[in-house]
Amino acid sequence: MxxxxxxxxxxxxxxxxxxxxxxxxxxxxxxxxxxxxxxxxxxxxxxxxxxxxxxxxxxxxxxxxxxxxxxxxxxxxxxxxxxxxxxxxxxxxxxxxxxxxxxxxxxxxxxxxxxxxxxxxxxxxxxxVLGMPGFTAYMGLLDIGAPKAGETVVVAAATGAVGSVVGQIAKLKGCRVVGIAGGASKCNAAVEEFGFDACIDHQSPDFAARLAAACPQGIDVYFENVGGKVFDAVLPLLNTSARVPVCGLIANYNATQLPDGPDRSPLLMRTLLTKRIRMQGFIIFDDYGHRYPEFAKEMGQWLAQGKIKFxxxxxxxxxxxxxxxxxxxxxxxxxxxxxxxxxx
Amino acid sequence: MxxxxxxxxxxxxxxxxxxxxxxxxxxxxxxxxxxxxxxxxxxxxxxxxxxxxxxxxxxxxxxxxxxxxxxxxxxxxxxxxxxxxxxxxxxxxxxxxxxxxxxxxxxxxxxxxxxxxxxxxxxxxxxxVLGMPGFTAYMGLLDIGAPKAGETVVVAAATGAVGSVVGQIAKLKGCRVVGIAGGASKCNAAVEEFGFDACIDHQSPDFAARLAAACPQGIDVYFENVGGKVFDAVLPLLNTSARVPVCGLIANYNATQLPDGPDRSPLLMRTLLTKRIRMQGFIIFDDYGHRYPEFAKEMGQWLAQGKIKFxxxxxxxxxxxxxxxxxxxxxxxxxxxxxxxxxx
Structure with missing residues (x-):
């Protein structure tokens, strides 16, 4: 119809x-x-x-x-x-x-x-890329993640509307970028289309080990838009003073109850403490609406220059x-x- | 001997x-x-x-x-x-x-x-008060917690070396300060000696309800130095854009295994996301050693003026x-x- x-x-x-x-x-x-x-x-x-x-x-x-x-x-x-x-x-x-x-x-x-x-x-x-998802990627990565050249940035849903932009901006900032995606074709696209240094398939049985191997210097910024088992694999790899912008938790959205135990929230808190990690949730227009023009200008330039693909x-x-x-x-x-x- | x-x-x-x-x-x-x-x-x-x-x-x-x-x-x-x-x-x-x-x-x-x-x-x-615990209270509260006048600040171990200073500085900044401590005599001291607005006994059977009643406007800053059931009671009271400096987790230090389930880490993450909360661990001299003189000067003045008790x-x-x-x-x-x- x-x-x-x-x-x-x-x-x-x-x-x-x-x-x-x-x-x-x-x-x-x-x-x-x-x-x-x-x-x-x-x-x-x-x-x-x-x-x-x-x-x-x-x-x-x-x-x-x-x-x-x-x-x-x-x-x-x-x-x-x-x-x-x-x-x-x-x-x-x-x-x-x-x-x-x-x-x-x-x-x-x-x-x-x-x-x-x-x-x-x-x-x-x-x-x-020029709207809410691109803006979310831009502010979450740059303002909360604050990546420095040479650091390792990990982002899941690597070919998605947000993840693909996070990874490409991190590359523009001189970071090593490791994506996580579901399946070989998405992982290939993350590397070949979007220029990630590596992309790990979360459906792989040795996912956690492969992620660790792809992050030999640990993880400095983890852009969280998934949660669940992806976060479980990321947590032990986070470096001292890592930053974790919390943008979304799609793995949990359909959950009707909390997962079975043990209760790992003390482990999460302990990791934040001993590694002095900053974890911060954000809602893009509530937190950053006033900075939209700054995003629109820079992203428009990047697109015009072919520096960001979508x-x-x-x-x-x-x-x-x-x-x-x-x-x-x-x-x-x-x-x-x-x-x-x-x-x- | x-x-x-x-x-x-x-x-x-x-x-x-x-x-x-x-x-x-x-x-x-x-x-x-x-x-x-x-x-x-x-x-x-x-x-x-x-x-x-x-x-x-x-x-x-x-x-x-x-x-x-x-x-x-x-x-x-x-x-x-x-x-x-x-x-x-x-x-x-x-x-x-x-x-x-x-x-x-x-x-x-x-x-x-x-x-x-x-x-x-x-x-x-x-x-x-003039050393590591006072410095920890000062930087964790002011730099990570960033309390504004009129906000509600909650701190556990309210009569301890760190907590008592956190609460008093928050009062100097114009906040409503609610302490948490173990037993009536500590709770009395938090209010009468240290000037907290209220202090709740975590040994009380209706602890969570009493904490909620003492925070009618929710919690804007929770200075985390305890973890465990205290944090459980705090989490649902955190306001949008709350800040949680993670200084210590004494309730967990003797644990030999994680608590029984369910796994509440997704609940914690979801709360960070939907309320846009910042949670940040810190280790005082590693993160703030360069700011010790600033602390020593201001705390010395407060002590001399009788504004901070210990x-x-x-x-x-x-x-x-x-x-x-x-x-x-x-x-x-x-x-x-x-x-x-x-x-x-």
Whole structure:
């Protein structure tokens, strides 16, 4: 089913997942396209970003942002075109970065929109390397990780929207960069496309030993976006004065209970103490929103100079967003996952 | 048995403890007083500091400092007088801060010694509020904790050498200060002697609920020097953007294995992420040695102005050091624990 001008398809949260989300947690509703009034504009979704944080929005456990209500449309970043406008600042056909969620159309009063110039960069990049994931990589690595030339930086989900940028920036800063990814083709891409020094397959039975071998000088910065067994392998390799920006914990997002014991939190605390490690969680726009222009300028230059590469993983059709999102949590995407809602 | 000029008593590590140290892990050896040569001086111990970190030195598990060898004299900070000198910089009778360990006498070439002026401050304070514990409190709280006026600061071991200073500095900075201590008399002292706003007894059966009630605005800075069940009660109370300097984990030092499950390390990581918390271990002289003069100046002023109070817990006799140290790990001391090796 494709986008048309008479119908506003919405993907709503049908029920809260217990453990991994299933298709039954989502409902595709056919609603009418809303009308606009003076000062408003109608946005038509072209690209919808799918990101791991959305799993948190499906639950009502306390988190840093409100949960999506059951029956409400799933939230998410989008790249839209203006379908019609009664707003002086926007004209039909304009490209904008918005946060209109998993649907074809939305009404806006213009607030929170960022105009995009397709002559400068492909609009979809505003959802990836030039947008929230790239900004997350940039600030988390540079401000919290603070890598120095010659240090070893490790990042998991090495071909993902965040990880691939973390690794490439760390290379620009003169670090040894070791990625972690699932499967040989992703590991090859991390090294060959993104220029990592090494990339270790976490599906390998001797993963921990291979990671240790790839980090002969230990780990100075571990950019945490995974958690779980990847963190277990990283922890004993952390050097004195290592920094651990905590960006995400995708391995845990579907967990319904804590893992079996022993309770290793004292081990984690002891490692922080004896190795004088700094570990810091961050939420990109809450902590660093004021520094977005600095990121946008430098990343724009790097892209123009070909110093940062990116990979997008497009899925066609809004109706395929739920399955794509389920796959994202399983690591099935290969690059920044984007739903192409319309062929525009 | 008291100190005399013919005998150098040494308390040596007889064996490595498994779990809590016992008296059998220590051996009191009677050795001869060493001779000095040109450029050397003989130090006679007056005060020996007992500190929780010494438990780590008794084990050969990897830590931030080398283990004491079995058969070697236990290490530790001391306040000594110069018994005889062939060193141009020191005269008989001088008071010095040294690191000569659990013994009556030691030879020095003068390196690493700090002269003390007993007219300025009681020499024993160089082991407490004016020394390593005070410096630890000062830098950990101010540099990592970075408390702002009106915030809530929580510190355990509230009447201890470090905790009592943390709380008082936080009060000087305009914070609400909640201590945690073991037993009513320590809790009373935290409030009445040290000026904490509240102090909760961790032996109380409703400890966690009482801590929550004492922190109606949550916790902005938790100065971690205990770990264990105290940390468990603190974790859910931490506010967004809280800071957790990790100074010590005395509750875990005698553990021979990790606690039973579930494994709560994912909960800890998730809390760091969703609340954007900074947690950072530090080892005072390794991380902040260069800032000692800044501390010494400000703390000296605060003491002179009566703004910082302290409590010392003296134990008489070098031979009683092992039992006092065992008690320290059990929380039996009340203030900075110091062995008065000689009555000087």
């Amino acid at each position: 494709t986008q048309n001008a008479k119908l506003n398809r919405q993907i709503q949260l049908a029920s809260r997942p217990v453990g991994a989300p299933t298709l039954a947690n989502f409902h595709l509703a056919n609603t009418s396209v809303p009308n606009i009034g003076p000062g408003q504009l109608l946005l038509r979704t072209v690209f919808l970003s799918l990101d791991p944080y959305m799993r948190g929005r499906m639950s009502d456990a306390a988190s840093y942002a409100a949960a999506v209500a059951v029956g409400a449309t799933m939230v998410g970043g989008t790249v839209c075109r203006v379908a019609s406008s009664q707003h002086a600042g926007f004209s039909e056909g304009d490209w904008v970065l918005a946060y209109t969620g998993w649907q074809d159309y939305a009404v806006s009063d213009g607030s929170g929109l960022t105009k995009l110039d397709p002559a400068v960069a492909a609009p979809s990049l505003a959802l990836g 990979r997008e993983d497009f899925v066609d059709g809004l109706e395929n967003a739920p399955q794509a999102f389920i796959g994202l949590l399983e690591g099935k995407n290969f690059g920044k996952l984007i739903v192409r809602v319309a062929k525009d | 008291t100190q005399n000029a013919k005998l150098n008593r040494q308390i040596q590590l007889a064996s490595r403890p498994v779990g809590a140290p016992t008296l059998a892990n220590f051996h009191l050896a009677n050795t001869s007083v060493p001779n000095i040569g040109p450029g050397q001086l003989l130090l006679r111990t007056v005060f020996l500091s007992l500190d929780p970190y010494m438990r780590g030195r008794m084990s050969d598990a990897a830590s931030y400092a080398a283990a004491v060898a079995v058969g070697a004299t236990m290490v530790g900070g001391t306040v000594c007088r110069v018994a005889s000198s062939q060193h141009a910089g020191f005269s008989e009778g001088d008071w010095v801060l040294a690191y000569t360990g659990w013994q009556d006498y030691a030879v020095s070439d003068g390196s690493g010694l700090t002269k003390l002026d007993p007219a300025v401050a009681a020499p024993s304070l160089a082991l407490g 409590r010392e817990d003296f134990v008489d006799g070098l031979e009683n050091a092992p039992q006092a140290f065992i008690g320290l790990l059990e929380g039996k001391n009340f203030g900075k624990l110091i062995v008065r090796v000689a009555k000087d």
